[in-house]
Amino acid sequence: MKLKTDSNLPAPDDFYETLIAMHRDLTDEQSQFVNARLILLLANHIGDPEALREAMDKARAEVGGP
Amino acid sequence: MLKTHSNPHFPYRRSPDQDSGEPTRHAVVIVGAGPVGLTLAIDLAQRGVSVVLLDDDDTVSVGSRAVCHAKRSLEILDRLGCGDEVVRRGVSWSVGKVFFHDRQIYAFNLLPEAGHHRPAFVNLQQYYFEELLLDRVSELPGIDLRWRHGVSEVVAADAGARLTVNTPDGEYQLDCDWLIACDGAKSPVRHALGLESRGQVFRDRFLIADVLMKADYPTERWFWFDPPFHPGQSTLLHRQADNVWRIDFQLGWDADPEVEKQPEKVLPRLKQMLGTREFDLEWVSVYTFTCRRMERFRHGRVFFAGDAAHQLSPFGARGANSGIQDADNLAWKLALVVQGSAPEALLETYSSERVQAADENILNSTRATDFITPKSAVSKVFRDATLSLAEHYPFARKLVNSGRLSQPTVYANSPLNTADLDGFVGAMIPGAPAADAPVESTRGYGWLLDALGGEFALLYYCGTADQLPRRIIEAITALARDELAIRVIVLTLPGSGLANPEGGEVLCDAEGLAAVRYDLRPGSCYLLRPDQHVCARWRWLDLEHIRKARARAIQASETA
Numbered sequence: 348m349k350l351k352t353d354s355n356l357p358a359p360d361d362f363y364e365t366l367i368a369m370h371r372d373l374t375d376e377q378s379q380f381v382n383a384r385l386i387l388l389l390a391n392h393i394g395d396p397e398a399l400r401e402a403m404d405k406a407r408a409e410v411g412g413p
Numbered sequence: 414m415l416k417t418h419s420n421p422h423f424p425y426r427r428s429p430d431q432d433s434g435e436p437t438r439h440a441v442v443i444v445g446a447g448p449v450g451l452t453l454a455i456d457l458a459q460r461g462v463s464v465v466l467l468d469d470d471d472t473v474s475v476g477s478r479a480v481c482h483a484k485r486s487l488e489i490l491d492r493l494g495c496g497d498e499v500v501r502r503g504v505s506w507s508v509g510k511v512f513f514h515d516r517q518i519y520a521f522n523l524l525p526e527a528g529h530h531r532p533a534f535v536n537l538q539q540y541y542f543e544e545l546l547l548d549r550v551s552e553l554p555g556i557d558l559r560w561r562h563g564v565s566e567v568v569a570a571d572a573g574a575r576l577t578v579n580t581p582d583g584e585y586q587l588d589c590d591w592l593i594a595c596d597g598a599k600s601p602v603r604h605a606l607g608l609e610s611r612g613q614v615f616r617d618r619f620l621i622a623d624v625l626m627k628a629d630y631p632t633e634r635w636f637w638f639d640p641p642f643h644p645g646q647s648t649l650l651h652r653q654a655d656n657v658w659r660i661d662f663q664l665g666w667d668a669d670p671e672v673e674k675q676p677e678k679v680l681p682r683l684k685q686m687l688g689t690r691e692f693d694l695e696w697v698s699v700y701t702f703t704c705r706r707m708e709r710f711r712h713g714r715v716f717f718a719g720d721a722a723h724q725l726s727p728f729g730a731r732g733a734n735s736g737i738q739d740a741d742n743l744a745w746k747l748a749l750v751v752q753g754s755a756p757e758a759l760l761e762t763y764s765s766e767r768v769q770a771a772d773e774n775i776l777n778s779t780r781a782t783d784f785i786t787p788k789s790a791v792s793k794v795f796r797d798a799t800l801s802l803a804e805h806y807p808f809a810r811k812l813v814n815s816g817r818l819s820q821p822t823v824y825a826n827s828p829l830n831t832a833d834l835d836g837f838v839g840a841m842i843p844g845a846p847a848a849d850a851p852v853e854s855t856r857g858y859g860w861l862l863d864a865l866g867g868e869f870a871l872l873y874y875c876g877t878a879d880q881l882p883r884r885i886i887e888a889i890t891a892l893a894r895d896e897l898a899i900r901v902i903v904l905t906l907p908g909s910g911l912a913n914p915e916g917g918e919v920l921c922d923a924e925g926l927a928a929v930r931y932d933l934r935p936g937s938c939y940l941l942r943p944d945q946h947v948c949a950r951w952r953w954l955d956l957e958h959i960r961k962a963r964a965r966a967i968q969a970s971e972t973a
Contacts (some may be wrong), residue, residue, distance in 0.1 A: 379791075383798035391808040 349398035350405070415695050416625055417655040418540055420472040425561040425581050436575060436586040439465045440751055443593045444564050444576075444602050448479065448539065449719030449736035450595035451546035454556045455493045456744030459867065462751050463555040465587070467578060469563025469601075473547070476696045477538035477623050479733035480653050484524065485821040485846060486737045487531040488945070492867050494552075496531070498545045503537030504652050509634040511803070511815055515641050518804040520633075523818060528926040529849045530860040534634075534730070534818070536653050567592070567605040573714050591747060593716045595736070598703075600721035608712065612705020613779065615726065616666040617786045620673050620699050622683060624658050626692035636815035638785075638800055642685040647785050647815075657695055660686065661727070663785065670699040702726045704779050706771045711764040716743060723771035728781040728816030731774040738821060739767050745867065745943035754897050755967035762829055762968065770822035777817040784814035821846040824946060831940075831949035831962040839932045847945045850927035852904075852920040855913070861927055864920055867943050869899045869963060873917075873954055874928065876935035879910045888956045889917040899940070899963060904933070942966055 356362045369385075370378045390399055430437040441457060443450045446468035454466045482490075482499060490496040507524040510517055523533035550556050565584070566577035574592040578585055594602035603610065635650040637643070646663040653659055662682060664673055672678055674697050683692065706723035710716060719736030743763045749755035787793035802809035824830070824844035831843060841848060850861045858864045865872075871892060875881060881889075881903070892899040893916025901917035904927055911919045922928055931939060940949040940962050949962035964970070 379794050380798055380801075383791075383794045384802055387795070387798055387802055387809060387812070388806075391806075 348401070349395055350401040352405075416693060417657055417695065418538065420475060420540065421544070423471050423560040425471065426559065427580075427582055428557070428559055428562070428585075430587060431580070431582060431585040436588045438573075438588040438590070439463075440589065441465070441591045441593070441747070442467065442574075442576065442587060442589040443595055444468075445594065445596035445719075445721070446543075446547075446558060446560075447474070447595060447597060447719070448542060448546065448733050449740050450593075451543060451550060452489070452493065452737050453593060453595060453718065453740035453744055454558070455495070455546065455549050455553060456740060456867075457748060458550075458553040458555040459493065460744060460748035461555070462748045464557070465589070466550075466556055466558045467562040467564060467576075468558070468560055469579070469596075471560045473543035474539035476621075476698055477540065477653060477657065477659065479539045479542070479730075480536045480651060480659055481730035481734075481819075482535045482537060482542065483730060483734040483819040483821075484529070484531045484533055485819070486734045487535060488846075488849065488862050489737055489741045491530070491863060492945070493549065495545055495549045498548070499537055499542060500531065500535050502541055502545065503535035503654055504632050505532040505535050506632045506634065506652070507533040508631075509636065509815075509818075511810075511813055512635065512637040512640060513800040513804070514639055516804065518800060518813075519810045521810070528851050528924060530851075530862065531849070536632075536651055536659075538653050538655075538657065539733070541654060564596070564601055564605070567602055567715070569606060569713055569715055571713065591714050591716070591751070593718060593743070593747075594721045595718050595740075596721050598720040598724050600717065602715070603707070603717060603721055606712065606715065608707060608717075610705045610707045610722070610724065612703055612724070612775065614703045615701065615782055615786065617782075618664040618666060618668045618670060618673070618699055618701050619727075620662040620664050620668075620679070620682075620697070622660045622662070622679055622697050623653070623695035624660060624683060624687075624692040625656055625695050626658060626687070626690055627656055628658060628687075628690055628692075630658070638796075638815075640686075643682070648686065649815075658692075664699070668699075673699050700727075702782075704775045704782070706768070706775060709764045710739075710767050710771075711760060716747075716760075716763065718743060718767075722767070723775065725774050725778040726782045728785060729774075729778055729818050730816070731778055731819045734819040735770060735774050738770060739763075741944045742767055749897075749967060756969060758968040762827060766822075766824045766827055766829075769824065769826070773822055774819075781814045781816045785816075827948075829942065829948055829966045829968070831958075831965055833950065835950075835952040837932045837950060839930065841931045841939065841947055841950070843947050843949060845947050847939075847941055847947060848927075848930040850930055851923050852927065853907075853923045854918065854920045856918070858920065861920070862945060864902055864918070865941055865945050866900070867945075869897065869943060869966070870941045871899050871901045871954075871959060872904060872927075872931070872939040872941065873901055874904045874922075874931075874933035874935060874937045875909070875911070877906045877909055878935065881911065881914060885954055886914045888954055888959075890915045891956060892916065892959065895960070897963065897967070899959065904928075940966070 649661040718739035
């Protein structure tokens with residue numbers, strides 16, 4: 348387990364507010380684009396392929412699909 | 414239609430084999446005189462193996478087709494005596510630029526360091542490339558090249574194959590011990606044997622337009638994602654010889670190939686891109702592509718090489734370049750087997766090594782295609798997000814994929830390698846293609862790869878020593894006298910007054926770059942295969958280790 352799943356954010360409410368605020372006044376399409384840029388920036392910051400794969404697996408796990 | 418080139422038409426000649434009554438038997442028959450078949454024929458002929466080279470057509474490539482010749486291909490051609498001509502005739506480049514919308518987002522240099530004989534790439538139209546190889550063919554004894562001799566039937570047997578050959582004079586039959594199919598993506602030989610090449614067809618179409626123009630673009634590879642002159646699609650620009658420029662437009666799957674080829678459709682597209690520049694249209698072609706390969710490239714005594722064995726998307730220039738590396742890999746092995754110097758088991762490693770290379774090329778080619786032609790809305794969002802970040806942040810440039818340009822395969826897991834006993838750092842691991850470096854020699858070589866040549870070679874480093882120990886001199890002489898000789902290259906630093914030992918040659922590592930690239934210390938040595946791939950290395954020279962590694966590299970069970 349490389350991925351931290353216990354709380355790691357010093358101020359969770361602040362983070363959440365900033366995340367939502369980042370999307371203020373954007374169309375859905377723009378939001379998608381900004382989210383993609385954010386994921387890429389964060390992925391590079393994390394760097395560790397194992398942690399990234401675990402995060403992707405967990406993100407996908409509870410979402411259905413064909 | 415071409416203004417800069419007209420295809421030669423080579424005469425059909427009747428072969429004595431057509432009048433012999435019985436099928437004549439030849440050791441090696443190659444089918445297909447394209448870049449791969451010609452390279453293989455030259456390599457085998459240089460190694461003293463005579464070949465019959467059959468081609469169903471009477472000319473070189475129609476259209477410029479494969480134009481980007483990678484550094485490793487040029488190094489192979491140097492060994493075959495055609496490198497200088499290809500470089501002289503073509504245009505050299507190492508820099509690529511990537512554009513998104515109306516802006517350049519970054520540039521990359523594929524060969525950022527000095528001290529290599531050849532550039533990252535030379536662009537030259539395929540017809541010129543083939544003509545230069547044909548010039549070399551005509552200088553060599555042992556290549557029986559037959560135009561308009563097409564293969565229609567193949568019957569494979571344990572000891573070879575029987576071919577039915579179609580000519581303007583009708584059919585005749587030929588027998589051969591070894592058959593090599595270099596007959597392209599549609600490979601009639603593969604079909605005749607009921608074999609398949611399997612993979613993935615991509616749902617996209619591309620338009621190639623070769624234009625003749627005096628343009629002020631530098632000699633670089635330029636790739637646009639979603640440019641204003643071709644919205645929603647990609648475009649690639651490459652310079653070729655004779656002021657011909659290759660422009661490759663992505664069209665999408667719904668484009669009608671027949672309509673897109675028409676000048677009334679192509680010219681406005683080009684004017685959008687080129688503005689007021691004057692140009693003439695040289696050649697137009699619409700293509701789709703497939704990434705696929707055969708399961709194995711050797712079937713008994715029949716080999717497949719180039720597009721016949723594996724097909725790729727054009728992004729990355731991996732098609733013809735990997736075909737030339739196929740030829741480079743097969744020629745020495747087949748020559749040793751034909752001449753009785755190596756067991757047939759060696760030939761199986763042609764398939765295993767080049768299947769590994771094909772998988773690497775297909776993977777790179779497929780990933781580039783997925784980036785250039787995103788298959789879903791979210792994939793397009795990530796693509797554009799990556800491009801938008803790449804303008805400002807270096808990490809994102811590594812994610813942009815406009816084609817990962819052809820690199821030779823490192824046969825890291827090859828059974829021909831001897832595992833390291835000693836510690837080394839750097840890229841020259843067993844299986845890697847030898848790196849070049851500037852050298853000085855009394856014979857006038859300027860480059861290490863030229864000095865290595867096409868036989869087994871041992872690179873022995875002695876630093877500044879001006880005398881070799883007796884043990885080393887004796888080993889060098891012994892290796893040169895072995896039945897399967899190993900030529901020893903003794904590498905020194907400037908200032909050493911070492912004389913050539915018997916059977917070996919002293920070279921000076923003029924700029925110290927060989928020592929860096931191979932992580933050399935006095936006493937270090939590298940054993941190189943005839944195709945200039947590393948197969949073993951040590952920190953000291955031991956005759957028995959070297960002979961054992963050579964035996965392994967030809968799959969012989971016992972040392973000589």
